[in-house]
Amino acid sequence: MSPSLLKSANTVIVLDFETTGLSPALGDRAIEIGAVKIEQGVVVEQFQGLMNPGRRISAFIEDYTGITNTMLKTAPPCGEVMMAFADFAGCADLVAHNASFDKRFLYAELERVRRKCRGEFACSMLVARRIYQQAENHKLGTLVEYANIPNDGTFHRALADAQMTAQLWLKMVDHLRGEHRIEPVPFSLMQKLSATPKNAVKRFLQRYISKQPVNC
Numbered sequence: 001m002s003p004s005l006l007k008s009a010n011t012v013i014v015l016d017f018e019t020t021g022l023s024p025a026l027g028d029r030a031i032e033i034g035a036v037k038i039e040q041g042v043v044v045e046q047f048q049g050l051m052n053p054g055r056r057i058s059a060f061i062e063d064y065t066g067i068t069n070t071m072l073k074t075a076p077p078c079g080e081v082m083m084a085f086a087d088f089a090g091c092a093d094l095v096a097h098n099a100s101f102d103k104r105f106l107y108a109e110l111e112r113v114r115r116k117c118r119g120e121f122a123c124s125m126l127v128a129r130r131i132y133q134q135a136e137n138h139k140l141g142t143l144v145e146y147a148n149i150p151n152d153g154t155f156h157r158a159l160a161d162a163q164m165t166a167q168l169w170l171k172m173v174d175h176l177r178g179e180h181r182i183e184p185v186p187f188s189l190m191q192k193l194s195a196t197p198k199n200a201v202k203r204f205l206q207r208y209i210s211k212q213p214v215n216c
Contacts, residue, residue, distance in 0.1 A: 007187045009173050010041040013092045013119070016161040017105045018065045020057050024108035029053035030078055031067055033085055034159030036166040037092070041173070043166060047088045048159040049081035065156050079113045086115040093187050097140045097165045099123035122187065124169050126194035130201045131172050140164055147171045180205050182212070 015035040021028035031053055037045040050067065052075040062068050075081075096102035099121050110116055128138050135146045140161060144151050149167045152160075173190075176182045182189070182205075189208065196204045 007093055008040070009122075009185045009187045009190045010170070011039050011092070012095050012122075012169070012187065013037050013089050014095045014124075014162050014166040014169060015089075015102060015106070016096060016158045016165060017102050018061075018067060018156065018158050019105055020053055020055075020061060022101075024105055028105075029055075030082075030105050030109050031057060031061075031072060031075075032065070032158040033081060034157070034162040035085065035088065036159075036162045037088070038166060038170070041170060043163075045088075046159065046163075047085060049084065050075040051078040051081040052076065053078060067157075078109055082109045083113050083115060086110060086113075086117060089117045089119065091118045093119040094121050095124055095165065095169050096121070097124045097161070097168070099125070120187070120191070122190045123194050124165050124172070127172055127190055128168065130193050130196060130198055131175055133198055133201075140168070143168055176205075180209060182209060 013035050015033060017030050018032040019028050019030050030051060032050050033047070035047040036043055037047070050071060052072050054077070056069050057067070057072065094106075094117060100123070103121050106117065125138050128135070128143050132138070132143060132146060136142055141155050144164050144167075147168060149164060149171065151164055155161060155164070173185045176185050176189070193201070193204065
């Protein structure tokens with residue numbers, strides 16, 4: 001397929017969840033979702049919603065996220081927020097930092113309301129491990145500092161994390177465009193890059209570039 005017909009990495013929805021715990025399989029629920037819609041490299045819309053999981057959250061989660069039981073008491077139920085998010089997301093491709101975590105909660109919460117997001121997922125953390133191999137670690141806060149992304153120091157709230165992840169994602173797309181002269185950057189390339197062994201990234205990109213048509 002021609003690169004011009006592939007879905008662009010510059011047109012995605014970046015999302016983040018705050019939750020009651022680590023796994024929906026263990027009964028944990030979402031308590032907040034934040035998302036940023038990017039079209040052709042420009043943030044065009046945002047989505048944020050606290051949601052009431054139907055039970056109290058632990059003191060640890062309150063301290064970690066800054067989301068309190070008082071805040072959640074008056075929040076709409078999870079199903080209402082997730083229905084609205086499904087409308088917001090449509091068929092767009094999705095990005096999250098540590099996507100395996102967010103994907104589990106997204107699918108679990110949408111299943112409860114019999115909705116689906118039909119886009120594919122990519123993980124900004126895995127891509128960053130290939131592109132920013134010299135970073136001290138690949139936590140979102142570390143990468144924001146490493147990539148010189150402006151921020152106000154707010155982390156562990158869903159919209160703030162989604163906003164920072166979106167800027168990190170765009171930085172990595174721009175890196176491939178500027179350093180490797182890949183234009184356009186398909187979403188599928190970011191997915192494949194995230195699954196490439198770190199010591200094979202240079203060879204993978206060289207092979208990809210060599211297969212691209214030359215523009216005269």
